[in-house]
Amino acid sequence: MIPKKFVRKDSHKKARINKKWRKPKGITNKRRLNRKGHTPIVKPGYGRKDSERNIHSKTGLRIIRVKNVEDLKNINAKEQGIILPGIGKKKQLEIIVEAEKKNITILNVKAKEYKEKISKQFEEKKKESEEKKQEREKQAKELEKKAKEEAKKAEEKKKKEETSAGEEPELSEEDKKKKEKEEKDKILTKKS
Numbered sequence: 785m786i787p788k789k790f791v792r793k794d795s796h797k798k799a800r801i802n803k804k805w806r807k808p809k810g811i812t813n814k815r816r817l818n819r820k821g822h823t824p825i826v827k828p829g830y831g832r833k834d835s836e837r838n839i840h841s842k843t844g845l846r847i848i849r850v851k852n853v854e855d856l857k858n859i860n861a862k863e864q865g866i867i868l869p870g871i872g873k874k875k876q877l878e879i880i881v882e883a884e885k886k887n888i889t890i891l892n893v894k895a896k897e898y899k900e901k902i903s904k905q906f907e908e909k910k911k912e913s914e915e916k917k918q919e920r921e922k923q924a925k926e927l928e929k930k931a932k933e934e935a936k937k938a939e940e941k942k943k944k945e946e947t948s949a950g951e952e953p954e955l956s957e958e959d960k961k962k963k964e965k966e967e968k969d970k971i972l973t974k975k976s
Contacts, residue, residue, distance in 0.1 A: 791803045867892040
């Protein structure tokens with residue numbers, strides 16, 4: 785009995801058990817012991833023939849993984865199709881453009897729609913980065929203006945202090961009277 789799919793034991797009975805294949809390891813597990821009435825476990829021999837492996841079911845093209853533009857040189861467009869595994873969007877865009885020139889079919893993405901989507905994302909990112917750059921420049925200019933203003937204020941304070949240091953500060957009438965009284969007291973308290 786060859787199953788269509790190998791699923792985990794009791795995955796149809798219990799919702800908490802995932803259907804993804806796990807090898808049975810229990811000491812009393814009937815599936816592990818290959819008892820009658822229990823579905824078989826994964827073994828060599830259940831796979832496809834070598835000639836049938838890596839063939840796309842709908843198009844009948846042999847699947848080839850492409851990671852850069854140079855890999856497209858060795859591809860026969862009539863017999864082979866490409867898939868784009870985990871690579872960056874920028875490289876994917878380059879590969880899609882080159883594949884369209886050579887009429888190579890891409891099996892895991894709809895090329896035109898995906899190409900438009902990626903190009904829009906790149907344009908949006910460029911706009912955002914330009915806006916951020918302009919904001920940073922504005923902030924830098926504002927900071928420079930503030931720094932210049934603060935420097936001017938500091939210089940003005942220094943000038944005022946210098947001019948006031950040469951002259952005595954103006955005192956009110958009461959302060960003048962107190963000062964005079966203190967001087968008289970000093971003279972009177974001196975011992976001759």
